[in-house]
Amino acid sequence: MIYTRTIPIEFCHCDPAGIVFYPRYAEMVNHMVENYFIDxxxxxxxxxxxxxxGMPTARLEVDFRKPSRLGDRLNWTLAVEHLGRSSARFLVRAEDRIEARSTVVWMERDFTPSPWPEAFRAKLEAYHA
Incomplete structure (x- = not known):
């Protein structure tokens, strides 16, 4: 399965040239992961x-393919590309604009990597690409 969400490109995302300032894409990737967890x-x-x-990002890779402009509405997708004992790598795409891989690590109170809770693991596996 693939998780989808539309994110409009707003003024706050853009640089003076009117295109998305590249660090804002990292925020949008995190937006996808955060809303995947909620939804x-x-x-x-x-x-x-x-x-x-906690679930800190341990690695983030982004390929920028095509600029996005103020007013665009991008259709984003998220799939679980890899599921480890305590980590997951999400493949996040925004149409033909970017492709990102975000690796997160599940942590409990002691701030050490911990196995995914079973209830989460089953749902993560359902979105495994």
Whole structure:
């Protein structure tokens, strides 16, 4: 399965040339991961933090293919490309504009990598590409 979401390109995303300033894409990739957790796993980052858990990004790779401009509405997709014991690599795409790989690590209160909770693992596996 693939998670999808539309993100409009707004003024706050753009540089003076009117195209997306490249660090804003990193924010949009994180937006996709965060909303995937809310919509699919039913667990928000706020709930995660309140429970003393975390999911920091350990690696982020982005290929920039084509600029996006103010007013564009990009259709984004997210799939789980790799699922490890305590990590996951998400393949995130915005049409023909960018392709990103975001690797996250599940952590419990002691800030050490921990196995994915079983309820999450099953849902992550359903989105494995």
């Amino acid at each position: 699919v796993l039913g667990y928000s980052f706020a709930e995660m933090m309140a429970a003393g858990q």
